[in-house]
Each structure stands twice: as structure tokens, then as C-alpha cells.
Amino acid sequence: MTTQSQTNFSHxxxxxxxxxVLGIGLSVTLLPFVYVILSSLKxxxxxxxxxxxxxxxxxxxxxxxxxxxxxxxxxxxFFFNSSFVxxxxxxxxxxxxxxxxxxxxxxxxGGKGVMFAVIMAQIMIPFQMIMIPLYLILVKLQLIDTLWGxxxxxxxxxFGIFMMRQFIEGIPRELIDAGRIDGASExxxxxxLILPQLSAPLATLGIFTFMATWNDYLWPLIVITTHERRTLxxxxxxxxxxHGSRPSLTMAASVIVLLPIILIYILFQRxxxxxxxxxxxx
Amino acid sequence: xxxxxxxxRSQRRFAFSVMTPIMIYLMIFSLLPMIWAVILGFFDYSxxxxxxxxxxxxxxxxxxxxxxxxxxxxxSQPATVFRKSVSNTFLFxxxxxxxxxxxxxxxxxxxERSHARVKGFFRAVYFLPxxxxxxxxxxxxxxxxxxxxxxxxxxxxxxxxxxxKAWLSDPQAFVMGIPLAMIALIVAHLWQDFGYxxxxxxxxxxxxxxNLRDAAMVxxxxxxxxxxxxxxxxxQPTLLFVCVxxxxxxxxxxxxAQVMTAGGPREQTTTMLMSIYSNAFRYQNMGWAAxxxxxxxxxxxxxxILQFRFLRSDWEY
Numbered sequence: 001m002t003t004q005s006q007t008n009f010s011h012x013x014x015x016x017x018x019x020x021v022l023g024i025g026l027s028v029t030l031l032p033f034v035y036v037i038l039s040s041l042k043x044x045x046x047x048x049x050x051x052x053x054x055x056x057x058x059x060x061x062x063x064x065x066x067x068x069x070x071x072x073x074x075x076x077x078f079f080f081n082s083s084f085v086x087x088x089x090x091x092x093x094x095x096x097x098x099x100x101x102x103x104x105x106x107x108x109x110g111g112k113g114v115m116f117a118v119i120m121a122q123i124m125i126p127f128q129m130i131m132i133p134l135y136l137i138l139v140k141l142q143l144i145d146t147l148w149g150x151x152x153x154x155x156x157x158x159f160g161i162f163m164m165r166q167f168i169e170g171i172p173r174e175l176i177d178a179g180r181i182d183g184a185s186e187x188x189x190x191x192x193l194i195l196p197q198l199s200a201p202l203a204t205l206g207i208f209t210f211m212a213t214w215n216d217y218l219w220p221l222i223v224i225t226t227h228e229r230r231t232l233x234x235x236x237x238x239x240x241x242x243h244g245s246r247p248s249l250t251m252a253a254s255v256i257v258l259l260p261i262i263l264i265y266i267l268f269q270r271x272x273x274x275x276x277x278x279x280x281x282x
Numbered sequence: 283x284x285x286x287x288x289x290x291r292s293q294r295r296f297a298f299s300v301m302t303p304i305m306i307y308l309m310i311f312s313l314l315p316m317i318w319a320v321i322l323g324f325f326d327y328s329x330x331x332x333x334x335x336x337x338x339x340x341x342x343x344x345x346x347x348x349x350x351x352x353x354x355x356x357x358s359q360p361a362t363v364f365r366k367s368v369s370n371t372f373l374f375x376x377x378x379x380x381x382x383x384x385x386x387x388x389x390x391x392x393x394e395r396s397h398a399r400v401k402g403f404f405r406a407v408y409f410l411p412x413x414x415x416x417x418x419x420x421x422x423x424x425x426x427x428x429x430x431x432x433x434x435x436x437x438x439x440x441x442x443x444x445x446x447k448a449w450l451s452d453p454q455a456f457v458m459g460i461p462l463a464m465i466a467l468i469v470a471h472l473w474q475d476f477g478y479x480x481x482x483x484x485x486x487x488x489x490x491x492x493n494l495r496d497a498a499m500v501x502x503x504x505x506x507x508x509x510x511x512x513x514x515x516x517x518q519p520t521l522l523f524v525c526v527x528x529x530x531x532x533x534x535x536x537x538x539a540q541v542m543t544a545g546g547p548r549e550q551t552t553t554m555l556m557s558i559y560s561n562a563f564r565y566q567n568m569g570w571a572a573x574x575x576x577x578x579x580x581x582x583x584x585x586x587i588l589q590f591r592f593l594r595s596d597w598e599y
Contacts, residue, residue: 022393131575185296186292233416247431272409273409
């Protein structure tokens with residue numbers, strides 16, 4: 001009887017401890033998000049006041065309206081820049097990855113093994129090693145300071161090809177044979193028989209490509225020089241350094257940049273978290 | 283229906299029509315830059331000068347052999363900064379790795395044991411920082427560390443302690459010999475990054491078959507023994523993978539340091555990638571920067587090879 005209640009008691013202690021740790025982790029994780037949102041709702045004078053407040057005394061949208069009405073910050077344009085680059089990279093990556101993945105999964109031809117090895121070697125090449133010559137190549141191609149300069153060097157994703165090949169190998173060959181008997185061309189088989197089967201892995205690859213592109217900073221920093229062509233992360237650093245004396249504006253700008261990605265995360269959270277462990281996303 | 287021969291021919295034609303442009307593309311945007319990077323490292327090259335006909339090499343961008351590499355050891359200012367950035371990068375990496383593991387592994391074990399519904403919730407929240415823009419993270423943490431109006435110092439004052447003068451810009455501030463600014467960056471980095479390893483550990487823990495635990499339980503193992511003799515050995519391949527991935531990403535640390543400290547104070551937080559970036563694109567000293575990038579590449583390659591050697595594990599369960 002005593003041992004019974006003792007084990008119950010130690011179970012209870014264990015549970016309390018576990019949830020305390022989880023709760024602390026939760027508040028540490030969420031606190032910076034809460035802090036940036038609350039700070040973005042403070043007046044410019046409240047955010048620098050000493051001692052500082054945590055909750056805004058009178059929440060105000062004025063930082064957001066200041067940014068929205070700033071003629072030097074046409075937000076629509078910067079959202080377009082970021083979205084255009086992200087969408088283009090998603091579209092191209094999904095197309096090349098599925099097509100090449102299909103070829104590697106279902107076709108036999110000379111040099112296949114070598115070609116696959118060449119593509120997989122891309123995973124091992126760190127971007128920092130090739131970024132200087134890549135910049136010089138873009139200068140030659142006159143793609144510096146264009147949005148295309150952010151898209152064209154990223155059209156082949158080795159990991160995407162690998163992922164698609166793995167998936168397509170699981171699709172029964174009979175499906176392809178049936179298409180051939182019906183007289184479909186090879187591209188038609190890819191287009192109307194293979195592609196529709198790939199919606200799940202394509203969605204995963206698409207989400208990861210989108211997020212990586214949306215948050216990309218180093219390469220845009222190198223390529224883009226004109227203010228109007230900046231992507232959102234570039235806009236954010238420029239904005240914070242040119243409004244250093246008004247941190248409430250920087251906080252509001254951060255919220256504006258964070259919101260879309262957080263929305264996407266909330267929508268696709270299951271898929272993102274489940275696949276992060278198996279894919280090489282980082 | 284077409285004859286088998288012509289069918290095979292049309293298939294091969296399709297495969298080649300897809301693979302040829304991809305291979306040409308990789309030659310231009312991957313193979314060429316790799317070779318070019320190696321070559322650049324042997325030249326005193328700046329795009330600002332007029333050079334020879336091939337890639338602007340030669341003439342006023344002369345071949346200097348291994349001088350760029352030898353210069354890394356001399357007393358000039360760029361070389362000193364570079365060496366500082368190498369030691370900073372290693373310090374970052376080998377502080378981040380154990381701290382990250384100390385957070386993620388226990389947390390993963392706790393989450394894995396929780397109720398299914400709670401599990402999904404905590405996992406999702408903990409993963410959130412990893413998907414957010416690193417630039418925004420840097421700005422938010424910069425505000426948190428603000429010496430006057432920042433959240434951290436006001437919390438420290440609330441519990442009646444004296445906060446440091448400045449978290450990110452005091453060159454005299456050290457904790458156990460580590461610059462305070464670096465510690466501040468590491469905390470921000472851990473906050474953004476820990477969800478990734480956490481999710482990997484949770485997935486690995488879920489993959490451990492229950493019957494192994496039951497067997498240990500029948501043998502009378504307690505919680506601690508269970509961890510050291512069952513869980514940890516089975517996690518070994520995952521642990522190795524996580525270690526290497528964490529090392530590789532820490533070696534390439536850039537955004538947080540660039541935005542939060544710009545490498546300061548007194549180059550105490552300048553990383554290798556920052557050093558390469560500013561030499562190549564700010565000072566236009568690309569030959570020198572390319573040589574530095576080869577050093578970073580060598581270090582990264584070393585860890586990548588280590589991973590491939592050890593990850594071919596024979597674990598079977």
C-alpha cells in the first residue's frame with residue numbers, strides 16, 4: 001500500500017518536473033516573439049523609456065502606419081521582390097527535381113551513375129566556396145543587381161532530385177508501361193502519370209525551398225545593390241540601420257517580415273516538422 | 283505499338299534531352315566556380331583592376347603561387363583578423379555543440395515520453411524559431427540585449443542584480459575568458475537553432491523499439507541505466523549525424539554576427555565567413571578571400587568526410 005502510493009507520488013513528481021521543464025522551454029521559445037510584437041505596438045518614446053515597460057501602456061498601430069506610408073519603403077514592391085524570387089525558385093526546383101528524379105529512378109542510359117554522383121556531390125560543396133566565382137560569372141552574364149541573379153544560380157537542387165528519385169522508385173512500373181501502351185510520349189508520361197503522384201513530396205520540397213529562399217540573406221547581400229531590388233531581409237537590415245534611433249519602427253518592420261513565414265508554418269506545421277527530421281533542411 | 287528497339291531509343295533520347303541541359307548548367311554554375319575558386323586562391327586578384335583575357339587573371343592581377351596562403355601567417359592586419367576569425371569560428375562551434383546537445387537531447391527525451399497530443403504541440407512550438415528569418419531574429423535579440431531599454435537587462439534589474447554595461451559592444455567584458463558578445467550571440471543562435479536537432483532526436487527516439495526497453499525493464503534497469511545502456515547506444519548514429527550537422531552549420535555562422543555585432547567589439551565575434559565576405563566584396567580582394575574560403579572548405583570537408591566514414595553504421599534493430 002505504501003509502495004503503491006510512493007510510486008504514484010514519484011510519478012507525480014516526475015510529471016510535475018517534466019512539465020516544468022517543458023513550460024520553461026516554451027516561455028523561452030515564445031518570449032522573443034511576444035517581445036517583438038509588444039514592442040512594435042509601443043510609441044517611439046515608450047520603447048526607449050527607462051525603466052522599460054514590457055506591455056505597451058497604450059497599444060498603437062502608429063509604427064505600422066509610419067512604415068506603410070513611408071515613400072522610401074514601398075512595401076508592396078519589396079514583398080513582390082521576395083515573393084517573385086521565392087516563387088520562381090520553388091517552381092524551377094520542383095520542375096527540375098521531379099523531372100531529373102524521374103529520369104534517375106526509371107531510365108537506363110550510359111553515364112547514369114556518373115551523372116548522379118556529379119549531382120549528389122553538390123550537397124557537399126559549401127556555398128561559401130563558390131560564391132566569389134559565382135559572383136564574377138553573374139557579372140559576366142550581366143545578372144548582378146537583378147532578381148534573376150538570385151534565381152538562376154539555384155535552379156538545380158541536389159537534395160530535391162534525391163528526394164524525388166526515392167519517391168518515384170516507389171511508384172509501380174506498370175503505371176508507366178500502361179502509359180507507353182496507350183502511346184503517350186515520355187514527357188506526357190512524366191506530366192500526366194508521374195507528376196500527379198508526387199503531390200506530397202513536391203509540397204514538402206516546395207515549402208522548404210520557399211522558406212529557405214524567403215530567409216536567404218548572404219547571396220542577396222552580394223548580388224543586390226539597388227534599393228528598389230532589395231528582398232525583405234535586405235530591406236530589414238537597411239531599415240534598422242537607417243532608423244537606429246527609433247527601435248519601435250525596426251520591431252514593427254521585423255513583425256511585417258516574420259508574419260508570412262509564421263503563417264505558412266502554422267498552416268503546414270505538421271508537414272514541416274515531420275519532414276525536417278528526414279530531409280536535410282537547414 | 284512501337285518496336286522494343288525504337289521504344290528504348292526514344293527513352294534514351296528523352297533521358298539525354300533532360301540530362302544534357304542539367305549537366306551543362308552544373309558545369310557553368312558549379313564545376314566552373316569550383317575550379318575558378320581554387321585558381322583565384324593563387325592570384326592577387328581584384329575585379330577593380332584590369333586583368334588578362336582569361337577570367338581577368340594575369341597582368342595587373344598577377345599569379346602569386348601560394349603567397350596568399352603564406353600571408354595568412356604573417357603579421358599584417360588582414361592576416362591577423364583572419365586568424366582571429368578562424369579561432370572565433372572554432373570557439374563558436376565548440377561552445378555551440380555541447381550546449382545544443384545539453385538542451386536538445388534531454389528535452390527530446392522528455393517530449394518523447396509525453397502524451398501524444400502534448401508532444402505534437404511542444405514539438406511544433408520549439409521548431410518555430412528555426413523557420414523564422416535569421417535577420418529578424420538578429421534584430422529581435424539585438425533589442426533584447428539593448429543595455430538601456432532591453433528586455434534582458436530589465437529582467438536582471440527586476441531580480442535585484444546589476445546587468446553588464448553592454449552585452450554586444452564591450453571589448454573588456456569576458457566570462458571565463460570568452461568574450462561576452464560571443465556568449466550573447468551563442469545564446470541567440472541556440473535559441474534559433476535548437477528545434478532542428480530536437481526534432482531529429484525525437485524522431486530517432488520514436489524509432490527505438492519498445493521491446494528493447496521492455497527487456498531492460500524486465501532485467502530491472504532503472505531510468506538512468508535505461509538511458510545510458512539502452513537509449514544512448516541506440517542513438518549513436520543519430521548523435522553523430524546531429525554533431526556533424528551542428529558543426530557544419532556553426533562553422534558557416536554569418537547572419538547573426540553580421541547583423542548583431544558586425545564582428546565587433548574588436549573582431550571578437552568576426553567569423554570566417556564574415557572575413558571572407560568583407561575581403562571579397564567590401565575590399566574587392568578576391569584572390570585573398572578565395573584562399574581563405576579554401577581553408578574554410580578544407581575544414582568543412584574534414585568534418586563531412588568524418589561523417590561519411592562513421593555514418594556507415596552497422597546498427598540493426
